Amino acid sequence: MVKISERNYVSDDGRATITCPHCGLTRQARVDQYRGRKHTIKVNCSCGLSFPVHLEFRRMYRKQTDLKGTYRILSSGGGGGQVAIKDLSRSGIGFTVSGVHSIKIGQRALIDFTLDNRKQSRLQKEVVVRSVDNNLIGCEFNSHQAFEKDLGFYLQP
Numbered sequence: 016m017v018k019i020s021e022r023n024y025v026s027d028d029g030r031a032t033i034t035c036p037h038c039g040l041t042r043q044a045r046v047d048q049y050r051g052r053k054h055t056i057k058v059n060c061s062c063g064l065s066f067p068v069h070l071e072f073r074r075m076y077r078k079q080t081d082l083k084g085t086y087r088i089l090s091s092g093g094g095g096g097q098v099a100i101k102d103l104s105r106s107g108i109g110f111t112v113s114g115v116h117s118i119k120i121g122q123r124a125l126i127d128f129t130l131d132n133r134k135q136s137r138l139q140k141e142v143v144v145r146s147v148d149n150n151l152i153g154c155e156f157n158s159h160q161a162f163e164k165d166l167g168f169y170l171q172p
Contacts, residue, residue, distance in 0.1 A: 024071045025050070031070055038062040046070055077104040078170050084110070084128025089141070092117055098152075100128055105170060107155045108142060118152055120144050126154070136165035 023031040029047025034040070040060055049056060050072050059065050080100050087095035094117055098110040108126060112118070122144045130136045142154035 023068055031068070033058055033068055035060040035062060035064060036066060037064040077102045077109075080131075082128050082131060084126055086110070086112070086127075087125045088118065089123040089125055090121075092119065092122060094118070098126065098128070100126075101151070103166070103170060105156075105167070107145070107153065108140065109151065109153050111150045112152060113150065116150070118144055118147055120147055123157075124154065130165060130169050132165065132169050134165065136163070136169070138163055138166060 023033055025031045025046055029045055029050070030043050031046045032041060032043050035058075038060060040062065044058075046056070049070055054070050054072070055067050056070065057065055058068050079102050082100040082103075084098045084100055085095065086098050096112055096114070096116065098112055100108060100110045102109040110126070118124075124142050124144060125139060126142055127137070127139045130138065141157040143157065144152060145155050146153035
């Protein structure tokens with residue numbers, strides 16, 4: 016079994032550069048049709064090897080984190096609870112919730128968390144839920160909110 020190759024970033028025109036891990040053949044492929052649906056695809060090389068490729072459609076750097084926080088649903092349905100923040104970017108946040116939840120795509124929520132920087136910066140961000148995969152929730156920050164300088168410094172690689 017071949018491991019998943021490194022992330023293949025998709026260009027603005029919907030192309031990814033894919034290299035066979037066996038023979039080294041490099042090709043550009045149109046992959047825009049997978050945007051929003053499928054991020055790991057199976058590629059068949061002319062050398063005979065079939066291998067998985069992970070497509071990365073994100074435009075912003077995403078930092079892996081291990082932060083604690085809370086969420087509160089602002090739109091219909093209500094609810095809230097504890098979250099474990101798994102990643103952050105300038106435009107969004109990924110977190111897990113424990114136990115049963117009723118979070119749905121399109122709901123608005125307020126996320127409250129503290130960065131593990133020197134200042135222990137506390138942030139409250141209004142978000143829109145963009146993906147729900149069991150207990151893994153992906154959200155986009157409300158574009159009308161001001162960008163926090165502390166978050167910008169925190170996200171520097």
